[in-house]
Amino acid sequence: MNSECFESSSMLLSDLGLENWLVEQCYSMGISDPTPVQRYCIPKILKGENCIGISQTGSGKTLAFALPILQKLSEDPYGIFALVLTPTRELAIQIAEQFKVIGKPIHLEVSVIIGGMNMVAQGSEINSQPHIMVATPGRLADHLKSSNDFSFKRTRFLVLDEADRLLEGQFTEQLEVIFEALPSQRQTLCFSATMSKNLDELKNISCIKPFVWATESDVSTVEKLEQHYVLVPHMLVKNASLIEVLNNFQGKNPDSSAIIFTKNCKCCQLVSVALHNLGFENVALNSHLKQRERLASISKFKSNKSKLLVATDVASRGLDIPMVDLVINYSVPPVPKNYIHRVGRTARAGKGGLAITFITPREIAPLKRIEDEINTKLTEYKVSDKKVLNILLQVEVAWREAAISVEDEDAEEKKEINKRKEEAMQGTELQENKYKRSKHKQKSNKKIKN
Structure with a gap:
């Protein structure tokens, strides 16, 4: 090579x-x-x-x-x-x-x-x-x-x-x-x-x-990128810690933008709705959204009308969004290569940036694989336990309400899909009946001629 x-x-x-x-x-x-x-x-x-x-x-x-x-x-x-x-x-x-x-x-x-x-x-x-x-x-x-x-x-x-x-x-x-x-x-x-x-x-x-x-660099991520992890014991603390990180970051950097990466489309919608419930204006980007909705989300984020994007890995590659200062891995990337692409959304064109990954005790091994891949050790990002405890109940309520909302949306979407399938089936049956009547009429005409 x-x-x-x-x-x-x-x-x-x-x-x-x-x-x-x-x-x-x-x-x-x-x-x-x-x-x-x-x-x-x-x-x-x-x-x-x-x-x-x-x-x-x-x-x-x-x-x-x-x-x-x-x-x-x-x-x-x-x-x-x-x-x-x-x-x-x-x-x-x-x-x-x-x-x-x-x-x-x-x-x-x-x-x-x-x-x-x-x-x-x-x-x-x-x-x-x-x-x-x-x-x-x-x-x-x-x-x-x-x-x-x-x-x-x-x-x-x-x-x-x-x-x-x-x-x-x-x-x-x-x-x-x-x-x-x-x-x-x-x-x-x-x-x-x-x-x-x-x-x-x-x-x-x-x-x-x-x-x-x-590139000959031994480090797969850019040098000016600060890379940290937040160790959380379970989901309740994870969600409250996410809110504390966002509060702290936006308080110090009111004009900066951030991307939160999630593991799948449903998780993306859940986090997006929960953040809305807690007063964090954001846009979502995942493959379950209609194309016009996806384009609208990117447009709002790139134009800085919305400073927070919640996304799946569909946003991790290639998108030129130069103003991102913070990348949060709400979900640990499934493979180390995905981590590189995610955190590559910040610290672009020689500028600095911050990447924070939330992990549970079970995810220490995947974190180690990421560190081996990027040839860099992530350091712990300190989150105030006291502040997390103060907002724990409020955050949990917001997440439960979001879960209900997302489930209702899924149910409504499935209902609409089933309705369209039923209409399509009915249309097919009508066509088949029409075809049968036509064939029957042709046979009758032949008998009359004979």
Whole structure:
């Protein structure tokens, strides 16, 4: 693996072989100095090499592939020139927005193909042959299975963003459908903040031996990130301790934003509703929400209208939310790699940040695995026992009320789903009866004619 040290000597974007219009677009966005991943990967991509870039969250990986792709596109513009695959809808939308901003001078056309949107409208977009397509594997595979009206035969670039997540197994069937539709003669670019077992698989996907660049840091999380744990004996104390941490943080940093990560969608909704009950204005982000609700939550959080986001791991990767100062792991991440992505939401672009993980005595072993992965020891974050005891009852009441509310919402949602299923079944039965009557009538007419 090629892994080079980022030298102290200064280098500008213009030194990487990029054309003036791209450099000027970056300057207009306040970007002049390339990050290490950009410095080493952009020249290789411009030379036509396949590339694997492994670099910390917030290190500028999107521009590392977007800039050379746009330069090559400007030399020979046609669609579909590049396909970018991502594991989440929100990340797909964000990448597309960055392409649009940089590619404005060449009138770039970008399509976002993700779940939660109208299939027919998306099909029309695909048929218009956009220059860049950014997609989640599931929805794109659905389009490929249901339509022969578009082709990737001339596509020059395939990008796997958050490549390790795409190759974990969840998207295997969809990726097989997509790779089958792509030409073998293409450049394959793979980027992620973490990579281990899947590196050989990525090399195979790249077809030709790729250039591999990985940050040389022994620590998988950024140096300016303070990382702590809070040890709690049971859930009652955990919830009250969470409120005490938020009170303390917001009291000292009234203009700062925070993300609370939870283990699943139901837990996310529960914590979000409970915090609302206790006067903490927040927005939730999880895969059970409708797409418009997910986009609204991100918009409110990124615009600082809401300073608290409660989310599942759907928010842990790639989202560019630069103002986050605190990440709280309400639930210990199931694997150490997830921890790296979660805490990567803070301490971005050289700024400091704080990460606090709540653990029970049973979760000390998972914490040790995280420490081994990141090569850093977490220190205890002190929470006032007296203050926690003072709010314990109030917090417990709020959580119980939230649990009832979430259960009622689930029951209402199931009722609505069952209603739609029943209506669909009735519609099917009506069609079958209509078909039977039609066949019976045809037989009767034949008898009359005979």
